[in-house]
Amino acid sequence: MARLxxxxxxxxxxxxxxxxxxxxxxxxxxxxxxxxxxxxxxxxEFPKSDVRDISHVIKEHAGNNGEIDDRVYHDIINLSIKRKGAVVNYTLNTLHYQPFDYTHNYSLIHYNNGVTIYNENWTSQ
Amino acid sequence: MPDDRGTLSIDFLVGFTIFMLAFIWVAAMIPGVLLGMQSSTIDTEAVAYRTGVILTEDPGWPSSPPWEFKSDLQKYDISRFGLALSKDTPNILSREKINRFFCSSFTPEDYHVRAIFGEIPYHMNISITELNAGIGNSTGEIIPMDYSYGYIRRLAMIKGSSNATLNRSYYAAHRFNYTKTGPDFNVTRHEFSILINTTKLQGQMKNPAYQINPTRDRIMVNLTDLRATIFPAPAATPVDPDDVRIRLSNVKIMKLENTIPPSLSTVIADYDKAYINGGSSCAPPACIVEDNVSLVMEPSVFDLMGGTYSTVYINLTFDMEDIAGNPVKSSFLNNSCSRPFDYNYNPANVTQPQLSEAIVEVAIW
Amino acid sequence: MVNSGGQLYTIEGVAAGLIILVTAYLVLNTTTVYTAGDSHISDMQLEILGSDALKMMDTPLNSSVTESPLQQIVRNDDGFLFREMFMRYTNVSGFGPKHDIQFSASYTYESATDASINSVPLNASRNLTGGEHAVRVTKWVIVNKKLPSSAPSEDRAVLVEVLLWRD
Known part of the structure; x- marks a missing residue:
């Protein structure tokens, strides 16, 4: 055999x-x-401005009126899913506190774009 | 026999394969090893972004009382600079915070630990330029021309302060001029009070961007045409109106008592901040004033009184004198017989807060 | 008679072949996306600048104005005002690098009559050719408008969308 x-x-x-x-x-x-x-x-990637924007518009609209406008609600939900690819939902409850005549609006805002999920529990002043 | 120079033995091949496997394993772990390493040049963009967000979207810490009230001696209590009005109003900045932020008493170290963060001593330059005025504040070092730096540009609104300017016609329309006739035709001492109802101001306007908030923004009351309100009494020795001197004896913060009729009797505090008299600054107490007085009320004064005294009256006491310093009976600005001047959301009384556009720029290298 | 002289070389060859195969498999299996090293940084800056600009346009300057400039733009379909304001905000130069930003803006609404999603162009500084590396920023706006024009006038939520890119 050959030696190497x-x-x-x-x-x-x-x-x-x-x-x-x-x-x-x-x-x-x-x-x-x-x-x-x-x-x-x-x-x-993190949708900070999207979340801020959606929560801002909901508070401004629903929060100030104390009621959810059906038309605007459907606009926001349908446009979010179709143009932004995000599931958005929100609810609003109004509590009238009789002794001090205070009215508070409680809002639950939900946002989910598949990567980031955001839930906010907001109370108007 | 073939010429097999340079060929590898099977031992070498096996050894080398094992080595390669080990090498690949080590190489895969390199990123983890590098985690602990820091370099000042690689992440300047990220630091600039972070500083931009802290400045434009965060109100800073502590929030109540806010950090801008801290004096230079208390600056170690400030844990984070932030210029936003509140956490719900990103991109709307407080002028009080901006003025405090660019105060020359802060050192680069102060900015570093409260706005830039991180362990590497970065060089920085932070500037805020108002678009309409074209003027700006800036702090930090001169930006290098010859090498790159991390940079971020943010757009923001600066909330201006509200102010009220009262003049001759306003006094007349609201009967702020004390001209009672009869035996007590005129008096030597006059009181003018300004009502500041913080609870009402905060309740009527919820949006912090447009709110008149005496506990956070400075408010200013300019009293002009003061000499126009002087008509000396027909006394035995008449004094020429031009020779009457107005002494602002004191400025007090008072509280309304629930007596019948309600009386302004309780003094909460002496207002000891300087006010502007004509063109120059004048420190209380007694001071001879010319035609105009501007009272700039610092938010810290109202914030200290807090919730206990949310409705207060700023009471200005004027004494009328002749040139020798003797009391003179005269009419003057006096609303003790009418109503206090209400600092409110009525544009006829108070020039409302206005937002102005600005750019915030942060450079890190 | 069988000669075993070449055996070593055969094993070496087979081993080498295996290593090459494994290497090729590893390399080809790795997805490689080639982008300019700092493209993400400028994308990030552009996105922040754009969303800041839209936020500014949606902020009235004082409390006596009830409608923000952006709401006004959408309500009146005022593309010129949009262009003027947006360019003013994005191209304002401080000490930093000069921006040369192009945009294409539209707003999207859901039709009140047939529930279809429609986009209405507002203005564009240049037409998109498809080759641009653009980022998208959006802003929700509530306007009182007939959308579409046959529908009754009511409060509607529309999404203002802006594509931004550098030349």
Whole structure:
């Protein structure tokens, strides 16, 4: 059987060493850009302004009138699912506190876009 | 025999395969290892975004009493800067908070631990520019021209303060000029009171963006044309109206007592903040005033009184003198016989708070 | 007679082949999406600027005004006012990099007569060709309007949608 001639193995080893060090360097540099990118990705992904907007419009409309306008309710729910891909629902209860003649509106707002679920229990002042 | 220089032995192959597997495993764990590492250059955009959100959408902490009331000595009680009026009104900023935020007594370290956060000492520049006025405030270092920086631009509204300016015709229309005839034709001492009903102000307007809120925003009352209200009494030695001097003896915050008739008898506090007399600032107590007096009422005064005294009267006491300092009987601005001036939502009385557009810019590097 | 001289090379070859196969499988199985490294950052900034601008337009300047500029724009289909206000807010330059932002705005409503979803264009600074890398910002607005024009006038919730991109 032929004996292996391993004279040149160190060349191969050096080649590996160099390529591994390059690989590690590339990995570290790559990680550094990912940090800034993933932060802005999560900013884009989290529907903060959507949630704020929907809760704002519901409070402004239902909260001030003390009643849910049927037409506006269906507009919000149907447009949310069709244009924003989000399930939105809300209910409103009005409590009249007789001794002090206070009227409070309690609203439950639900938002779910498949990734983020948000529920708010809001009481008017 | 073949020339097999450079070929690898089977031992090497096995060893190398094991090594590769170990290597791949280690490489997969690299991100976890890097978690603990921090670098100041990589996440400036994220920090700028975060600072922008804190400034424009958060009212800061503590919230009651708000952080902007803290003096320089108490600044270690402030845990977070935030310029929004309330957490329900993002992008609507409080002028009081902005003025306090850009106060020169804060050091870069203060901004860093209360608005920027993180352990790396970033360089920063924060500026707020009003679109209509074209003027702005800014703090921090000069932005580098030669290398990149994290940057965010936010649009916001700044809530202006309300104010009331009373003049000659307003005095006449509301009988604020004391001109009783008869034996007590005129007096030497005159009282003018301003009613500030915080409960009512907060109840009539729920939206913080347009609310007149004496506990959070400064309110201002300008009394103009004061000399026009002077008609000296026909005394034995008449005094020329031009020679009558008006001394603002004191400004007191008073409470209405439930007596019959209701009387303004209880003094809650002396108002010891300076007021503007003509063009210059004048510190209480006694002060000779010219034609105009502006009373700028700091929100901290009302916030301290809190819920106990939510309806208060600001009582100004004027004494009439001649040049030698002797009391002179004269008519003057006086509403003790009519009604106190009500600081309310009526645009005829009070110029209502107005929002003005601004941009908030944060640069981090 | 069988010669065993070449056996080693065969095993090596087979092993190498297996490694290559495994590597190729790993590489091809990984989904790679090539985007410019910082595109997410500018998308984020654009989205924030756009939603801030819409929020500003939906805020009346004082309490005596009952209708916000955005409600007015939708009620009157006033695309010119929208363009003027929106461009003013998005292209205002502070010390930061100069913005060169294009937009295309519309509002969407649900028809009161047949429950279909309709979009009405408001204004656009440039037509979309499809090649732009745009972000979408939206704002809910309640207006008293006939939607569609054959329906009775009543309070309606409409969604103002703006596509934003840089040149």
């Amino acid at each position: 001639n391993d004279d040149a193995q160190w060349i191969v080893l050096m080649g590996f060493l160099v390529s591994f060090s390059l690989f590690f360097l590339a990995l570290i540099i790559n990680q550094s850009t990912i940090v800034g990118q993933s932060t802005s990705e999560s900013v884009i």
